[in-house]
Amino acid sequence: MSELRKDPIVGRWVIVAPNRAERPQDIVSQPVLQTGLPCPFCEGNEEQTPPEVAACREAGSQRDGPGWRVRVVPNKFPALRPEAVLETRVDGLYETMAGVGRHEVIVESPRHLASVSELSAEQLGEVLEVYRDRLVEARQDRRLVYGLIFKNFGAAAGASLAHLHSQLIATPTVPLHVREELAGAVEFLRREGKCVFCRIVEQELADRSRLVLESPRFVAFAPFASRFPYETWVTPKRHATRYEQTAAEDYRELAHVLRETLCRIERAVPRIAYNYFIHTSPFDTGPFDSGEPAHYHWHIEIIPRLTNVAGFEWGAGYFINPLPPEEAAAILREAEERSPETPKNPTAGSG
């Protein structure tokens, strides 16, 4: 029998309907990504992208030449551009703003890898530090108020190139979904005197039925009102408003947890497509040194793209999830790597 579950942050309802998984078409087939070479993101093909804006490079290597580990370039087809002039126009009811912003591609390996699982935790840790650097850099542009880091992995998740990469889009308005979370979190703080994300982490660590894995400082869990099969959130256990203020030594630990979570999702469903994105605080929540705002708590949302989003979801803003998150988490807890070359569950805490 199905049930409705309410997301405690934004109040979105999800229908958990296990019976619907019997529908043969419920899990969509994965289109195959066209991966014609030469790949513009491979080392040696740097001239095929716009000039780089940042890179982690070997000593002595040249900008826009080989010798990098992570490379950041403007998106060739940008949704928003820094050179646009911020102006708004009102025509009767309607408001338009010039497309000011940043749209960057973070190329996560010089080799033609496709999946995060092919990176070491150390390599992914360096990528996560580049995410921080791009957010800190975007924040310098006073016209912008938010930076969203996201990854499209697999054609069904909207990737247009197979080579391992993420993107940053920095915007002059706070994204709707972040505003919804902020509004829910402020309301929760007012009512309960505590950060709603901290309370979620507390309940998940106590309950453990939706826990995927944990390290001393981070936890990965299937959210109670998961919209998608194998949806998993990764977040710091302790209150932390901004991703980009994570202590330098913690990115490596986060990389372990994120990488292991993604590896388990890929083991559970081979050739799965997914998106992940970082929800962090808007740039304008006070200066870095003014202390932690009490209500917001950064997190990474991983959303596998296995189910069709159809008329009901678009019309209602409801989701129908055929896999209860407790079952998803149990499968992901069991999907630990057994191969000899990787230490067993390197980051899991003792719980």
Place this chain on the structure above:
Amino acid sequence: MSELRKDPIVGRWVIVAPNRAERPQDIVSQPVLQTGLPCPFCEGNEEQTPPEVAACREAGSQRDGPGWRVRVVPNKFPALRPEAVLETRVDGLYETMAGVGRHEVIVESPRHLASVSELSAEQLGEVLEVYRDRLVEARQDRRLVYGLIFKNFGAAAGASLAHLHSQLIATPTVPLHVREELAGAVEFLRREGKCVFCRIVEQELADRSRLVLESPRFVAFAPFASRFPYETWVTPKRHATRYEQTAAEDYRELAHVLRETLCRIERAVPRIAYNYFIHTSPFDTGPFDSGEPAHYHWHIEIIPRLTNVAGFEWGAGYFINPLPPEEAAAILREAEERSPETPKNPTAGSG
């Protein structure tokens, strides 16, 4: 150059980025729907569905036998069920509600047709009256507060069967997207003293750049902050809160406008997939005879499924639309049928 446009009802921003249409992968390929026979929705195969809950039948035909024009059956894999007992459960932070509701399939033709364009306006008019009847019926269940009528057309839009059909899902909570529209509309009414949808219709009829077509009582237009290429809304010109209170003689006129709009979309992009859904007032906005609430205005949203919804959209709640709605509307105005068997633009008003 791209621009950001704000939806005047819910405040959602859309990035209109025409340059991104150049990306070869921006328009997704349409998966082909498997259409193995026997089709459970075809006349003669009635025993393959659950027993019908309503039908438009020829005199003398038998329930669950042939002789129907429109037939309504419970969904074989229901997301929600009427026989569930409404109860809620709270576990710490989390709230769960039993999956009470209705999930029905409205089979729109006894013949194995796929597209609304294959129905006559008269046939579609009868379907639109069945939509009304299902909403009126669902409203009798006092546990339910909303009924969403929606269509998935084409595999990319989430259809699992090709045979022409729509669905009703009636829920014990008001869907998030409807709540967002209601909140925006109430706020607009408070501020401006008028229904925001009435104001939109006024501006679109005066401006005409986003107009697709109109009849004496209805208008089809590309919304200013369209999320998707060829997104089109159909709505009554005069203030009307509830779809199901439309005057009986007006469903036929609505059918002309809706059918012609869908035909033009299919002519503009052959083999397009789309969803449409009706946004009408929740059941509990007072009894039918208490007069029209002033703020809400029913409408049909048609959303073609040509673009990938990827990490940015899921993470931000922003949309990137490569086709400006003024261009989409111009294309749809030009996509009038020219074939001799149909009168030219039968329902368009003189404007």
